[in-house]
Amino acid sequence: MPPKRKAAAAVVAAVIESDVSEGGEGGDSDGFVPEESESEDSQPEMEVEVDGGKNVKPKGKATKKKAPKAAKENGDGEGEGEEKKKPAAKRKPVKKEPEEDDEPRVRAPEFNSSYVPIPFKGRIGYACLNTYLRTSVPPVFCSRTCRIETILKQGEWTTAGLPFVQSLALQNAKDLSTLIRWNEKYKIRFLRISSEMFPFASHAKYGYNLDFARETLGEAGKLAMKFGHRLTTHPGQFTQLGSPRPEVIKASKKDLEYHSQLLSGLGMEGQADKDAVMILHMGGMFGDKGETLDRFRKNYAGLSEDVKARLVLENDDVIWSVHDLLPICEELNIPLVLDYHHNNIIHDESMRAGTEDIQQFFPRIKATWTRKGITQKQHYSEPCEGSVTGREMRKHSPRVLNLPPCDDTMDLMIEAKDKEQAVFELYRRYGIEDGGGAKEVAPHERSDDNRPPKKGEAEREEVPEEELGMGGPEGRVYWPLGKEEWLTPRKRVLKKKEVEDLEDGAPVKSTRGKKVKKEENHDKEAMKEEDNGEEAPEPMPTKKARRKNGVKKEDDGEEAPEPMPAKKARRKNGVKKEIDGEQQSTAPPPAKKSKRAAGPSKSITSTSTLITLPYTNEKPRRGRSAKEIVHPPPPTSLMDPESSGLSDLDIMDTEDVAVVVGEEGDV
Template sequence: MVAAKRKRNAAPTAAAVPSPPPNGLTNPQENSEVIDAPNAYRASPDSDVDQRLAPGPIKSEAGSESPLSDVPDVEPPAKKRNTKKGAAKAGAAIKKEKEDAATETTPAKKTPVKKAAKDDMDDPEAEDEEEAGEEELSAALGRPPPINSDYLPLPWKGRLGYACLNTYLRYSTPPVFASRTCRIASILEHRHPLRDPNEPEHPTKNRPDREQPASIERGQKYVEALGVANARDVIKMLRWNDKYGIKFMRLSSEMFPFASHEEYGYKLAPFASEVLAEVGKVVAELGHRVTTHPGQFTQLGSPRKQVIDNALRDLAFHDEMLSLLKLPEQMDRDAVMILHLGGVFGDKVATLDRFRENYKALPQSVKNRLVLENDDVSWSVHELLPVCEELNIPMVLDYHHHNIIFDSEQLREGTADIMNLYPRIKATWDKKGIKQKMHYSEPTPAAITGRQRRKHNPRVATLPPCADDMDLMIEAKDKEQAVFELMKTFKLPGYNTFNDIIPHVRNDDNKVAMQASNKKKATPKKKGKKVKDEDEEMEDDEEGAVNGETAALVPEEEVGMGGPEGRVYWPPGMEDWLRPKKREVKPKAAPGSAKKVTPAQKRKALADAVALEAAVKEQHESDEDAAEAATPATKKAKEALKQRAAAARAKSDALQNATAPPAATAAAAPATTTKSAPKRKTPAPKVEKEKEEKVEVTPPTSDDAESELELNSSEEDVPVKAPKRPARAGARSSGRANKSKVSYQEADVSMDED
């Protein structure tokens, strides 16, 4: 058999198998190969199995992958709008399979595979949001309104629970969740030894070396380490639940990745015996209840032997996991496995007969835990209840599923009529001495058709008319937050133990303290780098004031527990509050817009302008008598000094008005013109003053002001342009003549001064 090939060696050599990977490699924040199992994010396992099963028999050779518990990369085929046509096609497929005896060896068609998108992970039920046809929509709108009971089970004495994942703990640092998994490619890669066996594995620096020989035991150690990390986090989740009054939880079926896989499956004992016993000890200590819910591929009514074999293997895995908890007798009896009957396969009677036959062949330990649940696709309460009474199987009533699939000839939609079946349903539990449980959820408000109503609302608004001591599983996307919502609405026990979280701030983990310590150890920045923007500095100061740069380390047992104030509740739709605040990227300024000017730059520009103006004024007063005898070079230097002063003043005015509103700048322009006239007492002509004042008021940048000043000075000062001699290109004087001329003029000036 193939199972013999998959059986692990009971006594592997110690030298060939290294120690398990360090804890850092089971943290998805540090290792991208560790991913979330998608079913943990669902409100409830999808029971629509007819169209999600592989279209042909599964290949049994090495390297094939069973659809039973593989990871989230499989894209389901598009759903058919006409359910009657779908049922007819399914019946035709069964008939063809019976007629063709050679189909057992036919290779299966490859299911299309896509990369898991982030949006799919955030909302795993998004596939049910396709638009409905006109006929389907009109039929749904014409259905009678539901008749609900007005009974509320208050005061509440039962236990409320959620399924698989705690949203608050999942975004803690480090994350706490019990559904880590990986891809099969990662298992195969970790069959090879590390590049440096003497160093611990690192996601980038020390990876497995594929050029070295592979070992199945080595890859098995890797996947086992993920399972152990998941089980240890269950302990944290249980203590978190107990702190906030939640005493009921569904364990994730992906706690041990690929444990029931056809090729890569494995037994949990002995490697997981100790950690699961620790989990069971905490469950017994706190008086909680734990259950499981195998997925949609686990069905005992399929006509295909391969699917039945997969289901038997998966049920055996769940039974072993619950048995290794070593719970007290009654708690162990209450640790049940919820199962959907599965698809119809074109004939409900034949499907029920196959289920009866396969159920009778199950091990007694699996029978003791198995319970059936009505689904939202095929099987109603009236169809399952007689089978449960016949085979001594407890039946879980799911109110949400019942409102979608029910026998309209015997009762109406809603919770009122189903209450008549409560005694019969409860009797199926009492007969086996198991504490009864029910499931409750609500459709989204916008749902109209049956397919649309299958999608669970993130939270529920009310309690069903169940017994006040019921173990009630709330199947909602917001998980523990949906339980909190009911606690707040009806003031149930535990409602005063939690408070709203502070958006984007977590004071119950060590992320802030670790960042502060890493900042101290960081290398200093380069001296030439400019200071941060003022807004960024304010944001950093606010963050430091909230978190504290010198925050003390939170004890390990208190990490993720909500702190002394119990800040673990986030309002509906505010899931983003669990994550760190995204850094806002400010848009770059347009090419023609003015740059932001700091106050220091304004002060410096103003001081430079004042200094240059003072220098020009002093130079004008000292050289007033010698202006007529000055050489062209001296005049040019003085004019350049004046231009620099004017440019500095223009730059200062432009910087001062850079951040002012346009209206204020326009209003200030006339005042600037009138005030600057009496202050500037220079011997230059009045026309020159007016031109300079124009430059002071209106230049967009300092460069433009300087270029305009140069143009103005060339128009008003003719002697400066004399050295260019554009009109006398032919008459060129010698250098000796020019030298003697300049020499005589300098001598005359010196004689006059004497």
């Protein structure tokens, strides 16, 4: 046995012996391998990896073991000079099978109030996007954006990039007026404007002023004031005034100024302008809530007066509860937005989930609004069905089924996936606003947009811009839960068709439309021939059917020739075919001559067995039998240097393999 293997075996044996004697897992509790059978100079030491006491294997290169210095001085290695024990050997974690829990997952119970604010006198709204208008042709929405890379591809920033971004923003602002008119038609008078209306307006490098869109924004603001609609915004999650990073504070202040300029650009006056607020989350905790609140106080004091007049705080579903935010809102005169859904996920330990216990804070929360003369608003949403954990509950359900026990005069923002359809659902459920006057859409049919006609359809008259996406004269804009595909044309679905298997008469389902089409065309041609008095020829079965079933056709009483074996099988088994009663030679083809400079070439052949392969220089084409192929005479054996065209052959012993090698090693 080589020395290294012998050393490894000795070390492994020592480890196993120690494991058995001490009952440990491959050594003592510190992972130290005892050295009972080893002297300091006898054998090299190797690292040993222990896997849960089951597998012990050497790891890495062998290193010569050195005697501990203290042990040499003290003789027995005990006392103060005792060698420091090695760290425990790394053990691979054992993946435990999850224990089966027969008990079903159950969410903590909610204690809800029985009060329902009906009749509801406030305004109910949705956030940012209208699903019906978004699927119109052309689409109507207020969040067109792009990537900075796309902006830079337009050319120089001032002459090409900025005008490109501003064109997107102007279209967004223009569609805001369409959204307001649509909402008024269906009695929805509360809307949250998308923060992406002006792409990159608050960017540190590519930001810009909104004065170019003041006229377009002003038209939307006039409509909102005329119809008595409320418009608000909600800056994103990265806008945090409690962050410890100065760059984040700088970007947050710039983003708040952008939202303030957007709302001011609407040109609304009086109560409509006061009610145009910006909802903000406190953000992260950054280690300590108290320090975060102190930073928020400091940064809030540095905001402009217009931002302060519009800024409101909202409890979130991760860190900050109503208990955390209500005191600082009362201190800094900031209105607090109560989100019922967030409160069910994050709330103080003294409270229970649901709408019952939170009502004790209603008077204090309302006072934060009346103190500034702003109409109070709240947020309501519901978790998806079956959600249990906090992470699962954060996802909003497509629609809501209940009204919270709020004041019947306040404004209520519904945060749901189906947007305006969730408002219609509440209208229908509680008889609010006569359901908004929205009727159910006709599946996959729309007459209120300029969708191009399908193939074979007559062209329709172009819908005027003011009627685009308005639901037509009947107001068909409501789609049932889970039927969003009704808003778009029906997709063409290729169904599987049954075709007859002409061999045994059994029906065969074809999964490819092209094959079905070929069968249909063949049937049509056969019918034509029958009409002319001619018998239609029986079609050949499909290639797949022949291969799968191994069908042997009998034509005119003659058995079809046996199919040629696969190329791989011929090479592997050395098959010798008989064609026309003659045995075909199976000698291998002649070696290809190298295009390199002429010179002596070499070959390596077997002295025991030369493998013979079937040879032909032509493959049968479709419609041509193997009998029609003319095979050239087989080449002479490679064992004859003169006939093979090779010179200076070197014959070597190999394992039953014949290989031809050129001068430079080409095979």
